[in-house]
Amino acid sequence: MRIGFMVGILGGILLAHAGYATIQYRGMLKIVEEEFSRPPMNVVVELLLGLAFCIWAALAAPAKFRSIHPDSEENRIVSLPANLDFMIFNHRGKVFPCNAEYKLKK
């Protein structure tokens, strides 16, 4: 996640630099009285690179996906709390099918 943030910040810096370069370019075009159609090629490359970094950061920085199936391996409850005085086991959950072949997860 930290790497995602750093890559996102790098992408933002690239975009800011590209924006500044475009403003300078537009100012130069005003002096020579030409119309702005698109930024110079190096700015376009910088924009695409910044976009790539930001896409990578947008996918890497938020939390990882977690499985939604209650019987998946990562959702298994592997230990009981230390204080069992308030634990109830005689509830409606007994209608769920039970897999008797589960081994203890270490």
Added chain:
Amino acid sequence: MAREGDRGASGGAEDDPPIFNAENLQSNIKSIHYSRTFLSIIGGVIAGIWGFTGLTGFIFYFLVMAAASFGLAAKAKFSICTYFDSWNRIFLDGIFGGLMSFVLFWTYPLVRKKFVVNCC
């Protein structure tokens, strides 16, 4: 043992709706929402700097969203059913919500420039 937010639906019959861990599903949906919002803003900034006008800008937005959808599907290791209840979550949700953010950041420098030029 009781666990809050654990079950989406339950029952003993054969044709019951599937049971999901609602907490994890919500976390996954939030993660997609953050990604799409961030990319909508970045897409708007790039479209503004590049100087896109009219339909070209919207086409650029949908291209960025398509890339985001592909990236999200890859993040889910292309097994959408493990992490979401429907394919629409990855491919459709959040696209039109992000469109407004995109337009805001796309047109912001143009509006500001026009305002500053007219004032001075």
